[in-house]
Amino acid sequence: MANQTKVGAGGTASVRPAANIGTASSADKLDKIVAEARRAAEKRDQGYREQALKIYPWVCGRCARTFTNANLRELTVHHRDHNHDNNPPNGSNWELLCLYCHDNEHQRLLEASGGIAEIGNKNGSATHSPFADLKARLGKKP
Ligand SMILES: [Zn+2]
Numbered sequence: 001m002a003n004q005t006k007v008g009a010g011g012t013a014s015v016r017p018a019a020n021i022g023t024a025s026s027a028d029k030l031d032k033i034v035a036e037a038r039r040a041a042e043k044r045d046q047g048y049r050e051q052a053l054k055i056y057p058w059v060c061g062r063c064a065r066t067f068t069n070a071n072l073r074e075l076t077v078h079h080r081d082h083n084h085d086n087n088p089p090n091g092s093n094w095e096l097l098c099l100y101c102h103d104n105e106h107q108r109l110l111e112a113s114g115g116i117a118e119i120g121n122k123n124g125s126a127t128h129s130p131f132a133d134l135k136a137r138l139g140k141k142p
């Protein structure tokens, strides 16, 4: 009778609090942080855009194209000093430009400031797109 293996004795199938509960919640936390940061950035973005649209007439500062509610989303806020965190409430750092002129403005500035890295790449013109996410966002809206 050597066949009595004591199965029941030590067999409390241990239900351990799995380690991945910890990682799951921290990933969750990170998700939250990222989402919050994104929301804050969007809020800030909309904040200064709305401000600028209140202060300035809806006209492109370069080509003088005028805007209405129908095409307002093509009117963008350019930062004169290119610092998107510099948003004085009086609008002194903002300029309203249509998408195309805004693109040109950045292109021009890139070239004017030496554009060292761009010289060999002039035909590629899509090297620097400050509105990549803006265009994506516009695409989402009706
Ligand atoms: Zn324009």
Ligand SMILES: [Zn+2]
Pocket (backbone or CB within 6 Å): 077, 078, 079, 102, 105, 106, 130
């Ligand atoms: Zn700009």
